[in-house]
Amino acid sequence: MYEQLFDLIDDFTKSKTGRLIKRKSLLDDLEASIQPSGKNFSVTFDWDRRIKGGKQLDVGQHYKKVELQFKDQSYILSELFLGTHSPPQFTGQTSFLYTKGYSFKKKFYYRLLIPLERELRYHYILGTRSSEINGDSLIFRIIQNDKKKYFLIIESEFKQSYDEFSEKTFALKNALGYLTGYLAGNGGYFFAYTKKKMEAPAHIYRCEFRNTIISGYAPLNSNPYSYLHSNKKLAKKYYDKKLLRTINQDEFSLLCQRLYDSVELSSAIILMLESSVASLLFMPGGYAIVLETLADIIKPKKKQKVAPMTKSLSKKVRQECSAVIEKYKNEFSKDNHQALLDRISWLNQATNKAKLRAPFDYLKIDLLEEDLDILQARNDFLHGRVPDMTKGGEVRSLDRQNKDLYYASVRFYTLLNILILKWIGYDNRVVNYPKINEAFTEIKLKEEPYRQI
Structure with a gap:
């Protein structure tokens, strides 16, 4: 079911050579190669200033919506930043790219795949693999491909725009991160489908996420033996009496919805x-x-009432305190006198x-x-x-x-x-x-x- 998507993602990890297309630009019709570089992609190309009529490319320049054309496919680089120049070669960076013809506003059926640094385990934490956000039921699962790499997959059968789907997946991803201590990040691949069966993606959008966070803490665990290593008797008590449980679908959906909102x-x-x-x-x-x-x-x-006094009592106390300060005002400098009066005004602060x-x-x-x-x-x-x-x-x-x-x-x-x-x-x-x-x-x-x- 997901093998085709794994292959497409794997293709992104390989260095490829194509041609930059940016009409009326110094980048137009330049041969360039692209390859992964951390969470981003490096784009390298040679440029000879002598053939450009005196115009120059320079480090620090930004170019938006640059097409990178290959034999069988064209991608749009949302933004290309020229970072280094070792004549005659320039190296630029891009974090977001998508197939030519893709529209963020057009509605598609979406599936998000996030490559994981290691397996994300939730079996003793979550008792569901779905969450409802704004009436949309999102399914998530952890899948291992034939190369022993793990992926977090989130999908929906609801046709929607990219913004709608991405905001929901952001909420679900954060909810999973909170409950498991593992926030999947670095980068993800959005696959857009025109048909509900989602058999062959019409477009791909690859984007950067914040760094993955993997902590050793999770708020709950329904397996008492996970933490009570040295007290098996107590762990058995929790286990036999079924005192611990996972988060159910309604609770998980409410957490996701509140994160979304x-x-x-x-x-x-x-x-x-x-x-x-x-x-x-x-x-x-x-x-x-x-x-x-x-x-x-x-x-x-x-x-809520968290102030130490009622409003009426607070007013009375502040008036009396101010009167005392006024009585001895000649004992203070002008600044200190005002400072004391200012403090009195905050006496009833919680x-x-x-x-x-x-x-x-x-x-x-x-x-x-x-x-x-x-x-x-x-x-x-x-x-x-x-x-x-x-x-x-x-x-x-x-x-x-x-x-x-x-x-x-x-x-x-x-x-x-x-x-x-x-x-x-x-x-x-x-x-x-x-x-x-x-x-x-x-x-x-x-x-x-x-x-x-």
């Missing part, structure tokens, strides 16, 4: 994935920023801890004291301090500081998962990474290795 949520998920592979200095801070973002997304329509807690309160998620401690530690990350999780003080060793940073990271990560999964209706258990890693962090916890949402 919200650029802010998509950005938060990407930051969450990037934080998962960042250094210990950046990991907890990245997660804290994600939580702040989610606090602005996961909220009731009616504004604390950062209250703001971060708000989405949990909204979803009726009970937080542990250890969770609240991490929310309070948010200010440490903001000011470049390492949170002191064991009260070791300034004499803490570097190893202890690193373990405190890691503990804070996995505590934040677990809280984010509880919040996101509860929001999409998942009512089972998430991996409790602080408990799973307590031997490493040396912070003993009276918690279960899988935490009920």
Whole structure:
């Protein structure tokens, strides 16, 4: 079924020679070769300035919609950037190319293939291979070709424009990335079909994606033996009582739909994935920023009351405080006097801890004291301090500081998962990474290795 597509993709990995066509341009009718170069393609050609009547090509020039013509096919390079020049040879770069005659606005039946760096496994995480977005049922699967290479394939039986399909696949790809810790990236191939059976593609569009992200973290896993290696008895209890389950189709569809609807949520998920592979200095801070973002997304329509005082009490307190400042105004410089008055105007502002807690309160998620401690530690990350999780003080060793940073990271990560999964209706258990890693962090916890949402 997919062998033809694998062959077409394989053909893109081979160096080929053709002819550049760009009317009324210095590039027109030049023999050129194209070959893969990282996530992009390199285009090389020779150019002799003496035959061009004094006109010159130069490094840094951009050319849009340049045709590269071969014997049996022509491709359009969306943009060709001339990067290097070693006379007489120029080398340019292009990231996006498609078959001649393809239209992004015309409606086709689409199939997307993304070559994977390694197998993307989701069997103990997802219990479905489809997602519904805006009424369109998208099917996804992981396929290995005869050359032992893996591909993520996403397709739809709904006829639509490129923008419509690509935005849906972007949401589904990000949802898979969040749930598995594996964000497929680098580049993908969109195959456009004129008929619903999708037997032979009419056009191909190859485009660049952000870099692949592969982390060692996933929010859930229905196989208890995956994490409880050293406690087979407890793992057997979870397994025999069927206490763990995967994400079902309705939950996955809701996650995809919300990612499709919200650029802010998509950005938060990407930051969450990037934080998962960042250094210990950046990991907890990245997660804290994600939580702040989610606090602005996961909220009731009616504004929550998170300020410490009512409006009437706040007004009274601010007036009395201002009166005290005015009484002693001669004791301050003019600038300091105004600074104090400005601070008083913010007296009723909600604390950062209250703001971060708000989405949990909204979803009726009970937080542990250890969770609240991490929310309070948010200010440490903001000011470049390492949170002191064991009260070791300034004499803490570097190893202890690193373990405190890691503990804070996995505590934040677990809280984010509880919040996101509860929001999409998942009512089972998430991996409790602080408990799973307590031997490493040396912070003993009276918690279960899988935490009920």
